Amino acid sequence: MSSKFPYALLLGYLMLALVSAQNATCDRSCLEGLISNYLTALTTHNSSLLTTTPNVKYVENDQIVPFGAGEWHVSTTLGKYRHIFSDPNAGQVAAITTIVENGVGAIYVVRLKVEKNQTISEIETAITRDPGGAARYENMTKPEAVWLQAVPQAQRVSRATLIARGNMYYSGMERNDPKGNYSFFSKDCLRIEDGLQTTEVKTGDAYGHSNDTVFASLSCEEQFQSGFLGFVTAVRERHFSVVDEERQAVFVVSTIDQNGTVRWLPDVNGTSSPIPAYFDVPRGEQGMEAFQVRDDKLFRIEMTMIEVPYGMRAAFHIGSPVDLRGSGTNKTIASPCDDSCLKNVLKQVLQAMQNHDASALPLAQGVRYSENGQFLSLSDGLWGTLGHFDAPGQDDYGASFVDSAKGVVGYWGATKEQSTPGVLVLRVQVEGGKITEIEAIDVRAESSGARFGTLTLMRPPLPIEWESTPLGRLDSAFKQNSNTSTGIPSVLVSAYFDGLERHSSAGVSFTTGCVRRDMTVQGNLSCAAQMDGRGAAPNGLFNGTISVRDRRILVADAKAGVALAVVLIDYPAASPPPLPATQLVPSTYMVPQLIKIDNGSISRVESMIKWMPFGYVSSWAEEKVS
Numbered sequence: 195m196s197s198k199f200p201y202a203l204l205l206g207y208l209m210l211a212l213v214s215a216q217n218a219t220c221d222r223s224c225l226e227g228l229i230s231n232y233l234t235a236l237t238t239h240n241s242s243l244l245t246t247t248p249n250v251k252y253v254e255n256d257q258i259v260p261f262g263a264g265e266w267h268v269s270t271t272l273g274k275y276r277h278i279f280s281d282p283n284a285g286q287v288a289a290i291t292t293i294v295e296n297g298v299g300a301i302y303v304v305r306l307k308v309e310k311n312q313t314i315s316e317i318e319t320a321i322t323r324d325p326g327g328a329a330r331y332e333n334m335t336k337p338e339a340v341w342l343q344a345v346p347q348a349q350r351v352s353r354a355t356l357i358a359r360g361n362m363y364y365s366g367m368e369r370n371d372p373k374g375n376y377s378f379f380s381k382d383c384l385r386i387e388d389g390l391q392t393t394e395v396k397t398g399d400a401y402g403h404s405n406d407t408v409f410a411s412l413s414c415e416e417q418f419q420s421g422f423l424g425f426v427t428a429v430r431e432r433h434f435s436v437v438d439e440e441r442q443a444v445f446v447v448s449t450i451d452q453n454g455t456v457r458w459l460p461d462v463n464g465t466s467s468p469i470p471a472y473f474d475v476p477r478g479e480q481g482m483e484a485f486q487v488r489d490d491k492l493f494r495i496e497m498t499m500i501e502v503p504y505g506m507r508a509a510f511h512i513g514s515p516v517d518l519r520g521s522g523t524n525k526t527i528a529s530p531c532d533d534s535c536l537k538n539v540l541k542q543v544l545q546a547m548q549n550h551d552a553s554a555l556p557l558a559q560g561v562r563y564s565e566n567g568q569f570l571s572l573s574d575g576l577w578g579t580l581g582h583f584d585a586p587g588q589d590d591y592g593a594s595f596v597d598s599a600k601g602v603v604g605y606w607g608a609t610k611e612q613s614t615p616g617v618l619v620l621r622v623q624v625e626g627g628k629i630t631e632i633e634a635i636d637v638r639a640e641s642s643g644a645r646f647g648t649l650t651l652m653r654p655p656l657p658i659e660w661e662s663t664p665l666g667r668l669d670s671a672f673k674q675n676s677n678t679s680t681g682i683p684s685v686l687v688s689a690y691f692d693g694l695e696r697h698s699s700a701g702v703s704f705t706t707g708c709v710r711r712d713m714t715v716q717g718n719l720s721c722a723a724q725m726d727g728r729g730a731a732p733n734g735l736f737n738g739t740i741s742v743r744d745r746r747i748l749v750a751d752a753k754a755g756v757a758l759a760v761v762l763i764d765y766p767a768a769s770p771p772p773l774p775a776t777q778l779v780p781s782t783y784m785v786p787q788l789i790k791i792d793n794g795s796i797s798r799v800e801s802m803i804k805w806m807p808f809g810y811v812s813s814w815a816e817e818k819v820s
Contacts, residue, residue, distance in 0.1 A: 220308050222440070225280040225287035228306060228314070237269050237293065247315040253509040254319050254780075256480050256502050257809035264780045264808050265321060267768045268295040269302070275331040275389075277341065277496065279436045279445040279484060283353075285309060286436045288445040290484065290496065292328045295321070296771060296778040299328030301388060301498050303482040305435055305445070318435075318447065318510060320482050322498045323652040323779060327388030334389060341486060341494060345442045351490055356444045357434045359492050360485045364429040364448060372421030372460065376414075378491055383414035385495035393417065403470040403645045408462040414492065421460045425473050427453040429481075431508040443486045443494075449508055450479040450499070454579040454611065470645050474612035475638055476504040476565070476575050479651070501651035502807060504575060505568035518569045520552075522559035522628070529627035533596045533753075536603035536624065537586070540594050543622055543632060544605065547580045558628035565634045566784065566804065567812030576618075576634055579611040583618065590667045591617075593788075595751035595758050601625055604749035604758040606672075606788055606800075608665050614648050615639045615662045617802045619758065619786040621748040633748065633814065635760060635786045637802035653805045657731035657776050658713040660802070665714055669790075669798055676755020677792045687747060687757050687789065690796060694733060694763070695742040699725040703795040710799040721799060734785075734803050738777055739765045744815040757789040762810065780808035 220228070235243040241262040252261040273292025280287050288305040300323050307316035351359075362378045385393045392401065392410050401409040409422050417423070428451040436445035454476045458466045479499045486494040507516070528535050539556075546552050552572040565575040584592030584607040592607030605620035616638040623631035639662035641647040686703060693702040699722035708721035712734025717724055724732040741764045749758040767773075767780045784806050790798035 219282050220285060220312050221282050222280040224312065225282065225308065226278050228308060228312070229278055229287055229289045229304070232304060232306060233272055233291065236266060237272050239266055241266060245313045247309065247313050250315055250317065252317045254809065255321060255500055255807040256506055256509050257807050258509050259809040261317070263766060265295065265319065267766055268779060269293045270295065273299065273328065273332050274335045277337040279438045279443055281436045281438055284437065288436045290482070290498065292331050296767070296773060298778060299325045299332070301327050301331065303498060316510070320480060320500050322388060322500055324388050327390065327498065330389030338494070341441065341443065344440050350439060350442055351487055353437045353439060355490065356437055356442065356487055359487050360434060360444050360446050361432065363485065363492060364432055366418050367423050367426050368429045369427060370418060370421050370423040372419055374418065376418040379413070379415040380488060380491040380493045381413065383492055383495070385414060385497070388498050400645070403472045404459060405467065405645060406461055412462065414495070420462050422462065425452050425456045425459065425469060427451050427456065431511065433508070433510060433512060441486070442488065443484055446483045446485070448481045448483065449502070449506060450481050451504065452477040453574060471613055471641070471643060471648050472646060474614040474648065475579055478502045478504040478506050501653070503566050503568050503810070505565060505570045507568065518571050520557055520561040520563070520572045522561060523553060523555060523557045525554065525556035526627040527556045527624070531598065531601060531624050533598050536596050536598060537594050539624055539629065540603045540605055540620070540622055543620065544583050547576055548583060550578055552577065556628050558625070558630045561630055563632045564813055566636060567810070567814065569813050576636060580609060581612060582610040584608040591665045593668055593673050595749045595754060595756050597750050602749050606668070606758060609636065617665070619760070635784065637786065637804045650805065654779050654781060655776050656713070656803060656805060657736055658715050658734050660713045663714060669709070669800065671790050671798045672754070672756055672788050672800065675753050681752035682750040682755070682757050682791060683794060686791065686794065686796065687759065690789065691742050691745050691761060693725045697725065697727040697737050705792060705795045705797040708797050712801045713803055721796065734801055735763065735783060736777060738769045739763050744812055746814070755791045757791070759789060760784065760786045762812065764808070782806040782808050782810045
């Protein structure tokens, strides 16, 4: 027995040492090693190389995605540039780096949360698909040396102060008051965006979407004093995830809102100019930003960003959920509300949106409004920007659809926000003489005009782009009563969605002369042939899509024989190369559509397609699941 005791004791010590090592703080070297391991695993498409918690949360472009999906299919090569921020005290590490995905360079940002046993519990990533920015970073090869220097202890400010300086930056940007106090900037402050220096530049280049050629020549403080950034209406979800005290830097992820109501920009030369067309409509961006502090002032800023749906709730939201339900009004309507009543309600809603004022509507307490799947307040989004809509029964491209049994009315029609055309889909729910829900989906024209036009930032091209070409007349078949007594067979609509998912028309009943239009373009093949994957852009997309989910019939108008529906279609970009530009990256498509049914068969389809970040989920679908 005595001969075995020392061995058992030694084994116990070894196990204790192992547990202690696992629970030890992961220092800078350890955290940087985990980032390196992560990037290697990503580009070799081998997530098993990482040690993660069983419930690891993986987020890509602000969408919760299954770990190992999305970017794990398309990233192939690591770039040279790598800027790492480490926070051993919080077990957090982040990097701004570059990758190649399907042959095209991109800026890649990743944050890891590391538990005490060095397992990864959170992975937050963002891919800025800006090949020019990635190339600039590659030319830099590494961050400016000052970012990587350890600051002597006596010259450091506290964690709280580092965070406070970043908050001052965001608060100053929000509606950018030119009379604000911006003394928190160092006189030597410099900022780079996507590898491009955007302060103290004397080349005379225009800044961003604007035509202003002076802004980029100014210092950080002078830029804020100009008020030029006033188109930013809110900076929210400010997550100061990584505080690198040793290097006096902080890495932040935030959501930047531009609600589309700011119409003029102050020019640096003292005049003002109309805001670029890109800002005609509500826009949301997720910013990934790093700040460095010297002598208690902002000294260096490095940032990149992606566009996200306006009003997007952060996947790593901090605090209680934001309740955007309305307080209601004292107005009421008839209950029950018949077809004529519901159509009048729709007219009131459209006019209220055009007037930018919902107060005259019969709103229930707790009324909810959403735009492109995100809940907003009834004063936000389209309520501040809608200028024109095609009226049902009057204008060429406007129609209403009613299901009085369920108290719901829908709209499909042309709109204009400032100078930007769109196709608007509405669902208005009425219960007990009050409006309880308003759901809007707005597919806006993506024009490649002056100063980048109205193109959604960093998104891939669609197989069929709608660049504000005239919509023409909505097919009159959608406005006429159906030649059927079968109403809207749910089995037929379900089979149609299944067919879209399987790329097969088997089991889907189409009329011989069925006509399909996607993004205003009518294909030269039959509805069945397109569903079978034939043609250049079958069903407005391509054959690599894998799932048709969040299937929702917004309004089933039995008299008209029309289903107003919306689905989300996923494309994982897992197809073998070479791939066309439309299929290089993982994507999700929001597809509202009108489906006309005659005598139990589909005779017409009208659809619009809106690109969304891969894995996007509508708030209505999330609510249904929860």
